[in-house]
Amino acid sequence: MTVYLDANATTPVDKRVADVVLAYLTEEYGNAGSRTHEIGHAAQTAVARARRQVAAVVDCSDDEVIFTSGATEANNIALLGLAPEGQRSERRHIVTTAIEHKAVLEPLDRLAHSGFEVDLVKPDRSGRVSPDEIASKLRKDTLAVSIMAANNETGVIQPVLEVCSLLADHPAYLHVDAAQAFGKLLPDLRHHRIDLISVSGHKVFAPKGIGALVTRKRGFRRPPLTPLLVGGGQERGLRPGTLPVALIVGLGLASELAVSEHAERQQACIAYKNEVLAGLTPLGPQIHGDPEHTLPHVVNLSLPGLDSEAVMVAWRGLLAVSNGSACTSASYEPSHVLTAMSLPEDNIRSALRLSWTHMTESVEWAEAVSRLQDLLPL
Structure with a gap:
């Protein structure tokens, strides 16, 4: 699933x-x-x-x-x-x-x-x-x-x-x-x-x-x-x-x-974010955006050495994520948001957005990481 x-x-x-x-x-x-x-x-x-x-x-x-x-x-x-x-x-x-x-x-x-x-x-x-x-x-x-x-x-x-x-x-x-x-x-x-x-x-x-x-x-x-x-x-x-x-x-x-249900939803999303970041730790994620001023249900990040399109293909059937706004997903132009933040081109090109809800199911992060490690150069 x-x-x-x-x-x-x-x-x-x-x-x-x-x-x-x-x-x-x-x-x-x-x-x-x-x-x-x-x-x-x-x-x-x-x-x-x-x-x-x-x-x-x-x-x-x-x-x-x-x-x-x-x-x-x-x-x-x-x-x-x-x-x-x-x-x-x-x-x-x-x-x-x-x-x-x-x-x-x-x-x-x-x-x-x-x-x-x-x-x-x-x-x-x-x-x-x-x-x-x-x-x-x-x-x-x-x-x-x-x-x-x-x-x-x-x-x-x-x-x-x-x-x-x-x-x-x-x-x-x-x-x-x-x-x-x-x-x-x-x-x-x-x-x-x-x-x-x-x-x-x-x-x-x-x-x-x-x-x-x-x-x-x-x-x-x-x-x-x-x-x-x-x-x-x-x-x-x-x-x-x-x-x-x-x-x-x-x-x-x-x-x-x-x-x-605001308080319960917030707590669930914060706990899920901790799981996401802990699960991706072996890949050394680079977070885009001030963690002190970010919604608890979303993280934008780059995984060093991995292109966002390649990651999304590798995760197919396991995770559904995006690399930008859904309204511009048909475009391969660099994100105007990340560009305005003056991020390095490599980070912009490899950026992924993961966002969830208080109802989101748990992820087999070991499997998710394993699929991406196979893509990294030796």
Whole structure:
């Protein structure tokens, strides 16, 4: 049996979540927009409950949660949706980091081609961005700062709380891509200086195809977002279309479980990381990313003398791992994250990402190491 160690790409759906999703697909199948009968009302009630469950994770009001198809769509709505406000107010400057997911970098690249100026802040060798570097880029015309909560390739946790502090007296909107951190870094995402938070369901044991954008109000004013799509007016006009009730209910339950089981999941993932590092010790792994600021369920590393593609082939049928973001797995270009960290080319080329969950099965590490030792030169 292959042990799945690619949880940063996607997590398995929790059986409890799958059961409730199936029930809303086959039994409680009403349209949440149909308010004239009890079947539609039941769907509407289920969506409202899920909205509260998602809101509780980040300590926001339920009316600040907008359901989307995932974090990619949420990122696009947050960043491209702010553009008209930037044009109206003549604030066309945005600060972000060089290690963001493509779902952030590509919308910002589009804005750069339409007259916005985008500053990319690089991390240090630890994979962590300096808040001082972000502060040095701020200007009077800065419209937004976008920083991920934790990196998808290295698992390095970014200084979101420090960025909140440095923006205390600055009007820039703060957007946090929390695809890898929602339900895992609880205090970091509950700071009320964060205006916009992107959420992905399939990273937290909910189905693929569902996510959310948190649009936290400052005082009584919502972030001035312009919708990318129109037609129907659902989700406060920001994301039109019939709501996928079953998927929303699944995200709601997954969110609630992430909070109630947070401590146990963290402890299990920390223990598993210790097993991973101990198991690979004979190969002398080189860790990429500050271990003091890394999620407990992921490690990015190189194994000296071994190419990542060769390792993945050797582990086929035993371990499922990756050598980067799932969204760019078809590309053989070097990781933009590891490149931004100024790692040596050999490390970038040989880098592997191992990521797991609190439910991941144990690995026969002796077998895993033996397969790779056969690849090493004599």
